Amino acid sequence: MSVVGRLRGKDVMTNDQSSNQRDSDPNQYSKEATARSAKEESVPPRKEKESFLQRVLNGVERVGNKVPHPIVIFVLLIVGVILLSHLVYLMGTSVTYDRINPDTHQVEQVTTTARSLLTKDGIRTMYSGVVQNFMNFNAVGVIIVAMLGVGVAEAAGLISALIRKLVVIAPAKALTYILVFIGILSSVAADAGYLVLIPLAAAAFLSVGRHPLAGLAASFAAVAAVFSVNILVKPLDGILVGITNDAIHLLNPSLSIDLLANFWFSVASVLMLTVVVSLITDKFIEPRLGPYRGGVHAVESKGVTAEESRGLKYAFWGTVILLAVFALLTLPSGAPLRNPETGALIGDSPFMNGLIVAIALLFLVAGAAYGIGAKTMKGTVDVVKAMEKAIVGLAGLIVLLFVISQFLAYFTYSNLATLAAVKMGDALETAGLGALPLVIGFVVVVGALDLIMTGAIPKWAIFAPVFVPLLMRLNVAPEAVLAAYRVADSPMNAITPLNAYFALIVSFAAKYQKDAGVGTVVALMLPCVVVVFVIWTLMLAAWQMLGLPWGL
Secondary structure: OOOOOOOOHHHHHHHHHHHHHHHHOHHHHHHHHHHHHHHHHHOOOOOOOOOHHHHHHHHHHHHHHHOOOHHHHHHHHHHHHHHHHHHHHHOOOEEEEEEEOOOOOOEEEEEEEOOOOOOHHHHHHHHHOHHHHHHHOHHHHHHHHHHHHHHHHHHHOHHHHHHHHHHHHOOHHHHHHHHHHHHHHHHHHOOHHHHHHHHHHHHHHHHOOOOHHHHHHHHHHHHHHOOOOOOOOOHHHHHHHHHHHHHHOOOOOOOOOOOOOOHHHHHHHHHHHHHHHHHHHHHHHHHHHOOOOOOOOOOOOOOOOHHHHHHHHHHHHHHHHHHHHHHHHHOOOOOOOOOOOOOOOOOOOHHHHOHHHHHHHHHHHHHHHHHHHHOOOOOHHHHHHHHHHHHHOOHHHHHHHHHHHHHHHHHHHHOHHHHHHHHHHHHHHOOOOOHHHHHHHHHHHHHHHOOOOOOHHHHHHHHHHHHHHHHHHOOOOHHHHHHHHHHHHOHHHHOOOOOOOHHHHHHHHHHHOOOOOHHHHHHHHHHHHHHHHHHHHHHHHHHHHHOOOOOO
């Protein structure tokens, strides 16, 4: 399960050859060993010189992995938030700003003050809210529900069979591009990419003899760092466009944008970033990792057996039947999973709000059907045991998520993130920059804030009423402002530990590298995050300067 240092392939080959020689002719081996020893004494060993960037990333990894266990880190962060909240509270810090209420779509003037966690109210909140904080942490339920289905598919052998099929069908050079492209598109299914695609990508890389952490990095970058754009309409788009229109109406009540306002920019971003992330993975991240020497065995990429082929057929027909059921529940007018008021299927609808349930059922039905067809499962007892095993495997992660949920609840209660957002926004607004520098400054500020305030909707609810009208007065289209927010809000998701799924990614990495920690993942993702952030921002600036259409 662990990775054996960073051994050079040449050293490993030499050791294997020496072992064979020892077994076949001990005397010959002794002579060669003596000669080699003399040669090594006379010639100093050559050490490949690391580049400055490699030294920096290795340093980040070493420092990051020397920090305590993630649970201890978040306990210390809780202590820090408690003390900082009281300090800011004693300073009497407050901000007044206009905010759009996402529920009523009305502009509200809000005054937010620092709240201390060491006052009587703060102590009561911490003590009485422990259970509710954990229950309100959406990531916990999402992970458990998804893994009930994924666990069945994995135990039945469906996932390994699909990986072999993918490896056989997909050209070797295109594997990274295919996984990155699918990862970017997975945002239409909300958080499913974190739970399903990232571990699959790591296993797919391993199956073709590539480093699994490179596959993990490529898919994590696609799912997290490019989360805000897609070639399909997704639930988040409706909310962001709604908040944007409310901000537009502050200046021009007759002007509105629609769901496809950023369509062309999003399509171009998806295509460009697919190439960028794939190239970074293939040309930098994977060479830095070197050959994989861990203890996890690859899924063999040979064709499937007759039983597995029958299992795949069963899985196919099981999937078809499930999709037919969902078609009846979604496609007809007035179907129960459509929005009961508007009749919409995409956006705010029961189907999209519960999409993770559909994904879990898809893996559950397909996995169980595969298991019956391939004879890897004998009945419902095996299905239930697979679910139990999947949940047992989440035990350590659930404990960590419990601590994270408390930290996020205390951080939200203190209002520290809102105070920082408004102060940074005010500073940027009064900086007196021109239109394009202001747009770029806006991207930088939102990107920095995303490290501590990861939610896309709360940030946009604060920034939209300020920057949409401000930039409109400078002849910047509201579509451009929304596009800038999409650019700013995504890349940092791949390196901030406050991402609800960051701990899950660390656990995925630890499966292939026993000593992997926070530093391993941050160092792995940092090159991709920096390059994506810079290139995407330059693309945004070029799009604005060339006057290209943002959407349909």
